[in-house]
Amino acid sequence: MQDSIKLAGIREIAEALSISNGTVDRALHGRGGVSAKTAARVLKMAEELGYRPNLAARALKLNRRIRIGVQLPKQIASFFDPLRSAIRSAATASRGFQIALDFEEYPRLGHGDVELLTRVLGRPSDQRYDALIVTPGNPARVDALLTSIARSGTAIICVASDAPRSERLASVAVDAYTSGSIAAELLARTLPNGSVATITGDLTTLDHADKLRGFAATLATLAPHLTLLTAVESHDRAEEAYRQTVALLKRRPRPVGLYLSTANSIPVLEAVREHRMAGKIQIVTTDLFNALLPYIESGDVLATLYQRPQTQAKIALETITSYLLEGTLLNPVTRLAPHIILRSNLPLFLDHVTERQISRGVSF
Amino acid sequence: MQDSIKLAGIREIAEALSISNGTVDRALHGRGGVSAKTAARVLKMAEELGYRPNLAARALKLNRRIRIGVQLPKQIASFFDPLRSAIRSAATASRGFQIALDFEEYPRLGHGDVELLTRVLGRPSDQRYDALIVTPGNPARVDALLTSIARSGTAIICVASDAPRSERLASVAVDAYTSGSIAAELLARTLPNGSVATITGDLTTLDHADKLRGFAATLATLAPHLTLLTAVESHDRAEEAYRQTVALLKRRPRPVGLYLSTANSIPVLEAVREHRMAGKIQIVTTDLFNALLPYIESGDVLATLYQRPQTQAKIALETITSYLLEGTLLNPVTRLAPHIILRSNLPLFLDHVTERQISRGVSF
DNA sequence: TTGAAAGCGCTACCAT
DNA sequence: ATGGTAGCGCTTTCAA
Secondary structure, three states, X not given: OOOOOOOOOHHHHHHHHOOOHHHHHHHHHOOOOOOHHHHHHHHHHHHHHOOOOOHHHHHHHHOOEEEEEEEEEEEOHHHHHHHHHHHHHHHHOOOOOEEEEEEEEEEEOOEOHHHHHHHHHOOOHHHOOOEEEEOOOOHHHHHHHHHHHHHOOXXXXXXXXXXXXXXXXXXXXXOHHHHHHHHHHHHHHHOOOXXXXXXXXXXXXXXXXXHHHHHHXXXXXXXXXXXXXXXXXXXXXXXXXHHHHHHHHHXXXXXXXXXXXXXXXXXXXXXXXXXXXXXXXXXXXEOOOHHHHHHHHHOOOOEEEEXXXXXXXXXXXXXXXXXXXXXXXXXXXXXXXXEEEOOOOHHHHHHHHOHHHHOOOOOO | OOOOOOOOOHHHHHHHHOOOHHHHHHHHOOOOOOOHHHHHHHHHHHHHHOOOOOHHXXXXXXXXXXXXXXXXXXXXXXHHHHHHHHHHHHHHOOOOOEEEEEEEEEEEOOEOHHHHHHHHHOOOHHHOOXXXXXXXXXXXXXXXXXXXXXXXXXXXXXXXXXXOOOOOOEEEEEOHHHHHHHHHHHHHHHOOOEEEEEEEOOOOOHHHHHHHHHHHHHHHHXXXXXXXXXXXXXXXXXXXXXXXXXXXXXOOOOOOEEEEOOOOOHHHHHHHHHOOOEOOEEEEEEOOOHHHHHHHHHOOEEEEEEXXXXXXXXXXXXXHHHHHHHOOOOOOEEEEOOEEEOOOOHHHHHHHHOHHHHOOOOOO
């Protein structure tokens, strides 16, 4: 198969119609100031000649500096730190134009996010963000704000969770429902009778609620022999998670399986170890970071569901740049499959938890 | 965090040193015709000013049409067809310059590849490939050829398998050893005592041999209770696979687990079904395609290890373009983690087996 | 060895 | 409503 020989630019269209390239440009982009008739002729000819804009020329001419705000929580650092650094390296790798990143942090999901978002609206117009990357916590509290910001001309990209009822441009996240579902299938395959418990962050966060729904649904389908206990919310705090785990371990009968749906898993695992329950309770965790490695290697953790921050960052930035530069919205909603990390494939992911994630070579 | 205010181009360096931008360009790229002294001054100043080339301008000026040859086997189509179409869409999405793809096919791995490779060397110089994407079969037979092609100025990218002893520029593949290892871990978790069998393509193909090594090693570690039968080679042919499966099913004691390390799984699954062994033998397969879906949904297949052709294509093209345009070799060796697809996460991958993989939005 | 300048295709501005 | 043109930063050619 051979591709076409040569491709038409604005100049070719203009010549073919004996009009000026300025007019062609206006017509192609609907900038107005063109009669409906010529506009139609231009569009038709563009189609005929198979016009494809030269993006290098466009980028060079516009020479834009895209300014992107990034508002992410500090907690849980084991997820958001890699996400931040992946955003940084994805921005550096961007071809054709400069990306200026403005990182802002707040303590944790749902605490301080509203304040930061509000501040975005107050920015002087010469410092307006072209795009804003956020992880929405409770949609009820941020939907309206996100919509205002979007209407003020800043494209909003939700990462790691979503606020579907706001006017965000796009959303990138792991499919939360499926994450829960995988956890349930893995536990269902491994466990005999008994009850299983889940520890999550905060059920007002969409991502956390969806994980639980998926978990419950698949458990009911695939493992009628397992009972699901009421979900525990740790609010992504270490102490709470520890305390709640201890309480769970004191229940009789003791749960035989555990699904930890946020990266706040270490306190739980410590509590389990201290009560000498390691290996006796099957545990599925979320995400991947240094402190978790020994638990996977030892088999204390059956599997962890990795939310692929690098991939999320890459897609978020691709979405932003192709929207701002080409005007095309690639995919309003991306739902990634989490990586299922077991003992056998753990080595392949070790790159992701070291400093190497900052370097350029890492692709996923 | 605020990024730097403005960035230096060639012009700025030239002005700072009161020389012409032509000289600066020559010095920066070591094109010769520059005195060692000025070259050093330029390099130093570039460093000082934090020079970053404007890739849009470079692309515009060069306005290159990169010509890429793609030589992949027809069989097994369920893997290579998606790979081909992913290469096509990744090329279309490339910003800043044209990519001309030249697809060539041969019957199957190891049959006809040498002939096609040989033909590359005979191409007239004005039709030279800038890069060549191949899946090497038996390295003993292609290593020398690949090296010749590489030396003739065509960058070689291996996809789906590797020829590490050739002078290929880069290689992108699923980590084969780990794939085998995952299969073993999954079977080990599920099976009681018994023997397990593997059906592969051809053990001279590196990818196939590595899968087997990983499978055997992990089985020995994690499942001493399972015996591994000698590997069966189906040479990626349907009839052979069917026949060999029937033979396996007649063995006593009958194997309790099966690892199919290539996409040539349907004949095997059919044989198993016809012998009413579905669900009684745990099976791990490779890759994902329409015909496989019902087997996963029914539970006949415990899991399939998806080799992510879209991702491989994307990385291959990124590697090529950044090498040809920027002169940087991103990652000589990329080893992807296969996706472990179970019943619970299958829905997330359905996009990948429909026609949608041709559209632009799909990222993985 | 170095300088000067053209021009890649597009956008945007000014003129008509 | 349309035409004409400068200029983005780089590479390359021609001249000195």
